[in-house]
Amino acid sequence: MTDVVPWLETEQTPFLLIDQQRFLTNVERLQKHISALGCHLRPHLKTLRSVDAARYILPTLSSPATVSTLAEAEAFADAGYTNLLYAVGISANKLDRVRALLERGVQLHILLDSIAQAQVVIDYGRKHGVSFSVFIEIDCDDHRGGLPPHSPLIGHIAQVLHDNGMRVTGVMSHSGGSYDATTTAEIVHAAEQECAAIRQAAAQIRQLGMDCPILSVGSTPTAHFAEDLSNITEVRAGVYTTFDLVMYNLGVCTLNDIAMSVVTTVIGHNADKNWVLVDAGWMALSRDRGTASQHKDFGYGLVCDKNGIPLENVCVTKVNQEHGVIALPNDYTVQDFPIGTQLRVLPNHACATAAMHQHYVVETTQHQREIWPRILGW
Amino acid sequence: MTDVVPWLETEQTPFLLIDQQRFLTNVERLQKHISALGCHLRPHLKTLRSVDAARYILPTLSSPATVSTLAEAEAFADAGYTNLLYAVGISANKLDRVRALLERGVQLHILLDSIAQAQVVIDYGRKHGVSFSVFIEIDCDDHRGGLPPHSPLIGHIAQVLHDNGMRVTGVMSHSGGSYDATTTAEIVHAAEQECAAIRQAAAQIRQLGMDCPILSVGSTPTAHFAEDLSNITEVRAGVYTTFDLVMYNLGVCTLNDIAMSVVTTVIGHNADKNWVLVDAGWMALSRDRGTASQHKDFGYGLVCDKNGIPLENVCVTKVNQEHGVIALPNDYTVQDFPIGTQLRVLPNHACATAAMHQHYVVETTQHQREIWPRILGW
Structure with a gap:
């Protein structure tokens, strides 16, 4: 496990992060599968x-x-x-x-x-x-x-x-x-x-x-x-380039294939309730609840540590416009998430989460920073 | 009832429309109420x-x-x-x-x-x-x-x-x-x-x-x-300036006070199912289902005719990224909504719907067209 690259720690949260290596692997995987079947892609x-x-x-x-x-x-x-x-x-x-x-x-x-x-x-x-x-x-x-x-x-x-x-x-x-x-x-x-x-x-x-x-x-x-x-x-x-939790639940990808996350910062605690508050609400995560009807419900997204390692059963459980609430499972306390801690949230539905952002921060295969602007509007 | 102003009929759909007269009335209403109680607003x-x-x-x-x-x-x-x-x-x-x-x-x-x-x-x-x-x-x-x-x-x-x-x-x-x-x-x-x-x-x-x-x-x-x-x-x-269906359900406003709608065009029919398809999906309406837990569930929004008159029990019942499905109640057929018809959809949650747009089309008190850009990002 490598530590998070320094520029990621100082980026203003919340922001949408794309892992270019995973993205390229996903692109190649489907390309090869469809070619092997003698067909072409129209992504x-x-x-x-x-x-x-x-x-x-x-x-x-x-x-x-x-x-x-x-x-x-x-x-x-x-x-x-x-x-x-x-x-x-x-x-x-x-x-x-x-x-x-x-x-x-x-x-x-x-x-x-x-x-x-x-x-x-x-x-x-x-x-x-x-x-x-x-x-x-x-x-x-x-x-x-x-x-x-x-x-x-x-x-x-x-x-x-x-x-x-x-x-x-x-x-x-x-x-x-x-x-x-x-x-x-x-x-x-x-x-x-x-x-x-x-x-x-x-x-x-x-x-x-x-x-x-x-x-x-x-x-x-x-x-x-x-x-x-x-x-x-x-x-x-469409969604195969980054995948998401809906695709994970469908068995189309693993959690480690998911190339999109929202990076967020811990901004508060409610120790009585064992709640952590983060600065990613529905404005950054979207209101999509695509996993709600699947066998594993990830709330508004699965929480990972700052290096992108998923934390089992730690999900964003409630969102307001600029607040996310993580109701912690019993094996965690708010002390495990000090204020200022950076976390990542894997999206339910990559299309919906990407739609909330005007650009994406890309960690390139060389761990450099790139910005990919999104085409907006109709 | 006045007919829709001509420029509204040629505007590219979907777009977010603000009725400035209603907006101003809402602003003044709360201003007066709070002043009468000897207090100030911090909108x-x-x-x-x-x-x-x-x-x-x-x-x-x-x-x-x-x-x-x-x-x-x-x-x-x-x-x-x-x-x-x-x-x-x-x-x-x-x-x-x-x-x-x-x-x-x-x-x-x-x-x-x-x-x-x-x-x-x-x-x-x-x-x-x-x-x-x-x-x-x-x-x-x-x-x-x-x-x-x-x-x-x-x-x-x-x-x-x-x-x-x-x-x-x-x-x-x-x-x-x-x-x-x-x-x-x-x-x-x-x-x-x-x-x-x-x-x-x-x-x-x-x-x-x-x-x-x-x-x-x-x-x-x-x-x-x-x-x-x-x-x-x-x-x-915050939301008092435009109101929305959540506020209507709470008894804070009437339907005629709601100053925000998404204007959309009929793009398809499924006559067997009595479904009308429109070009406003969650990208234009948002995924917000704020009325789902209230006494009246409006799906993804209440449908109005092109003049903004609400159609009772006609709601957007399902959304994909750029498709909205209106499953019609029995007293309507798809022939009531010819392809190309312009409709308006009142939002569940104005904050969430506005967040999907980069600017708003405003019908001024003089029925002129104005564009209000939205501040984007974090």
Whole structure:
């Protein structure tokens, strides 16, 4: 165990720390797994929303990537990235910005799952002389949006788009249901289910004589447990670069793989209650309680010592805006955590915790300090 | 009912909207109530963290105010404000920035509740020739930090500070427990309790021959229901300027007083489930579920039409990062919410929702558009 690097001890708390070595290991792990299955990654960049992180996640500027907002698409386009899927259902008010990106030479794919949206896209495309590249969203597990894979609407929408000069580039599904798995067998099954759904949807479009070149599946759990990606062209995953406690509970990673923590300082005690107060509240940790419904509930995060070593059963149990309360288990007393002590908190949900920060402090593989700014807003 | 102003319909969603007229009415309401009780406000600026908002909340640049981070203190100091209480327990790593503010002429008061913190402050003050102005935190309801009002440590800490050249400016408590009230009688009782606690704490210090000029109490519920503020010098409250659904459930405001909403666009339907999908997920609404434990659970927020008229029992029931799901009650179908429809969502907890945005879109009293930037980070 090495001691914490000196610059970390004087950084103003709270702040979000990324362990670059773990981050790179996580990136490589999924890259290798998906390559071995003969498939490609289209990483979802929404977790960190960082151009600096994308440098390591994406092999080249033309590598496929996924974004959750047009703000990300614009910022990654500014950084030179050219192949982006905006994976949230499109609406009319977003099309001016999509068009502006297309006119800059970015291949920006949009997503929809209804005739109403297809018509909006067609009308806009006709008015402005634009041919949009469209993915149709497929619902593989009755989880959120998308059309069921057997729905005849899939072929109908594709046909209408195609007949009106739009390109039906692909079908995509997100196995959000895999987050509710309680065994790895269930994740393996979810992976099979999303592939089956997306193959069925693509077949329907191809039977009508259209190409539909991209079959896109993904979620971090299913990406790691997928065993057969035949006929699937790409896999999307986001949180795998840093992982978090939800992924740990799902068996996708170990605690030592988690590359993100919030560094905080002890600012008070309540000895009667055996409570330690820290300067990381929900503003730094987020309000996410993703582990609440899993087999191990980590409250608002698992507490580690200043070197990042997890303290068993020590969790942030309550949060206010700028206060975190650690109700200690019986084998600790507040004297174990003197005021001024630096601690780290592993996040329930890396996307939600990262979203509370405007930049990340990165401990590089050489233990140097780097700052990675986050792309903000919509 | 007036129609939505045209510029609002073309603004990119999601965004946070502030109704300036309601905001001003809320500000004036509490101002009058506290003045009528012979007391002063020290508004907590942590909800909006906005210099533009502070212009209306604070009568003058020297009016007392409360902040939750040094980033706020620095930004409000830059804007000319000179009397700020940093109401989170102090730690050694923050004192350089506190000193820098003092040297700029800002009266920045710090907060502590232990001998260990007092000693850190004294040591730092001696080393750098600084006399800090200190508030001692009092726990009025066994809720978070602070010393019980009868604790002899209060007098002891005050004496140690005083004997070592620091100024014991005040005692403060926060009635966080009032958020759990189920009747207004309970809020009235919580208000009495925090005043009693703070009077008792101040008496202990004064009996030792020290001044302790400021007796500070506060929370938005207790501030509105306080009946007797005799001997109390100031009241702190934060969320009262915009209110939210938690405050509505507590009976502190009506739905029509809520001055903050997130404007969103319908981006999908799931007719089988009677679900409407919108482009506001937890990234725009926050993960706060503050109404979950109250008598009326609003999910992730109460949905209003594009003019801001609440739709009874229509709530955002599920959120992902950039998706909100509205599971409609039986008296609505998805056809009532065509794709592209603009809606507004009232927040559970205004502080948490505002924290997800980098700026706010303000509809002024004249229905013009203003942008109020938010102070970010720590």
